[in-house]
Amino acid sequence: MERARRRVREAERHLGGGRRRVEETTYYRRHRVSRDAPVEWRGVSLRVQGDALAEVVYEKSEEGIAKISINRPEKRNAFTPRTIVELICCLEDAKEDGKVAAIIVTGVGTSAFCSGGDQLVREVGGYVGKDGVPRLNFLDLQVVLRRIPKPIVAMVAGHAVGGGHIIHMLCDLTISADNAIYGQTGPKVGSFDAGWGCSVMARLVGPKRAKEMWFLCKLYTAEEAYEMGLVNKVVPLDELEKETVYWCRQMLANSPLALSILKASMNAVDDGHAGVQQLGGFATKMFYSHEQGLEGLTAFKEKRKPDFEQFRK
Numbered sequence: 001m002e003r004a005r006r007r008v009r010e011a012e013r014h015l016g017g018g019r020r021r022v023e024e025t026t027y028y029r030r031h032r033v034s035r036d037a038p039v040e041w042r043g044v045s046l047r048v049q050g051d052a053l054a055e056v057v058y059e060k061s062e063e064g065i066a067k068i069s070i071n072r073p074e075k076r077n078a079f080t081p082r083t084i085v086e087l088i089c090c091l092e093d094a095k096e097d098g099k100v101a102a103i104i105v106t107g108v109g110t111s112a113f114c115s116g117g118d119q120l121v122r123e124v125g126g127y128v129g130k131d132g133v134p135r136l137n138f139l140d141l142q143v144v145l146r147r148i149p150k151p152i153v154a155m156v157a158g159h160a161v162g163g164g165h166i167i168h169m170l171c172d173l174t175i176s177a178d179n180a181i182y183g184q185t186g187p188k189v190g191s192f193d194a195g196w197g198c199s200v201m202a203r204l205v206g207p208k209r210a211k212e213m214w215f216l217c218k219l220y221t222a223e224e225a226y227e228m229g230l231v232n233k234v235v236p237l238d239e240l241e242k243e244t245v246y247w248c249r250q251m252l253a254n255s256p257l258a259l260s261i262l263k264a265s266m267n268a269v270d271d272g273h274a275g276v277q278q279l280g281g282f283a284t285k286m287f288y289s290h291e292q293g294l295e296g297l298t299a300f301k302e303k304r305k306p307d308f309e310q311f312r313k
């Protein structure tokens with residue numbers, strides 16, 4: 001009993017609740033989360049289909065945040081099939097980079113986060129790139145956003161409309177500038193997203209509001225979006241990046257595996273078998289470190305029968 005009490009007191013001290021001054025603990029020093037520490041973005045060179053990134057800017061910070069920005073501000077950051085390939089490529093890099101623990105998705109400039117698919121490259125059957133094939137590869141991006149086992153934060157300034165609105169909804173968190181405008185435009189321009197674009201929205205704002213957004217193509221201010229539960233926080237435009245990085249820093253201080261499993265868990269019900277598959281994958285990963293998982297492997301390597309009987313308790 002006394003040992004348990006001591007452990008609770010120790011934990012409280014680490015979490016800042018004890019009598020000792022929290023600044024004195026090495027735990028707190030290691031995990032200090034600062035809003036004001038400067039962030040140094042350094043560009044990352046990636047190549048896509050033989051060329052360097054052309055429609056996306058990719059940066060990382062020393063502390064473990066990756067920032068991916070759609071770079072077509074003259075088109076309100078509308079995406080082409082190439083933009084999508086570049087976004088996927090950067091997201092995959094951020095996923096595989098063991099130093100990265102949080103990802104920011106945003107748009108260059110302050111006029112738009114993203115205005116959805118570039119309507120000028122839309123033809124019969126989809127959006128057309130250099131190869132002349134009409135595609136809806138935006139759907140591939142959606143899967144990647146949903147599956148990456150790291151938290152993704154949408155940093156939104158200006159318009160987040162059409163497919164751009166769906167990108168922010170599929171990110172795990174959204175930090176919004178006060179100049180942001182949210183909404184769906186598809187039914188106006190002859191398009192719709194009847195997949196996660198509907199189901200995730202209905203989860204976020206409720207079915208009635210979701211139908212209002214889609215059926216009327218209304219646009220909403222940042223404050224209205226906050227009231228509806230579409231975004232996590234609204235800040236003045238000039239504080240947007242600082243606030244977003246601060247949210248990322250708070251996540252960097254927490255267990256990455258816990259966040260990965262929480263993300264998978266929150267998506268699992270909606271994603272059906274694919275959701276269970278991802279969640280189950282985490283169980284398998286942890287089982288690989290478990291004595292029973294290791295006994296099976298060791299027995300195979302030692303060419304003997306596994307002894308699972310020892311674990312019957």
Ligand SMILES: CC(C)(COP(=O)(O)OP(=O)(O)OC[C@H]1O[C@@H](n2cnc3c(N)ncnc32)[C@H](O)[C@@H]1OP(=O)(O)O)[C@@H](O)C(=O)NCCC(=O)NCCSC(=O)c1cc(O)c2ccccc2c1O
Nearest residue numbers: 075076078115116117118119138159162163185191192193
């Ligand atoms: C976003 C706006 C509300 C901004 O209005 P604003 O007045 O601030 O700016 P302008 O309208 O003057 O725009 C400046 C400049 O950018 C061009 N532009 C803006 N958006 C796009 C775009 N989406 N495609 C192409 N070009 C765009 C605009 O033409 C101007 O160019 P100039 O040369 O004239 O200077 C407003 O711009 C707006 O409403 N934009 C359109 C929003 C839209 O309808 N997006 C498409 C929705 S459908 C979609 O995104 C989509 C894509 C997919 O891949 C899907 C795949 C599978 C299922 C569904 C999908 C889907 O729905």
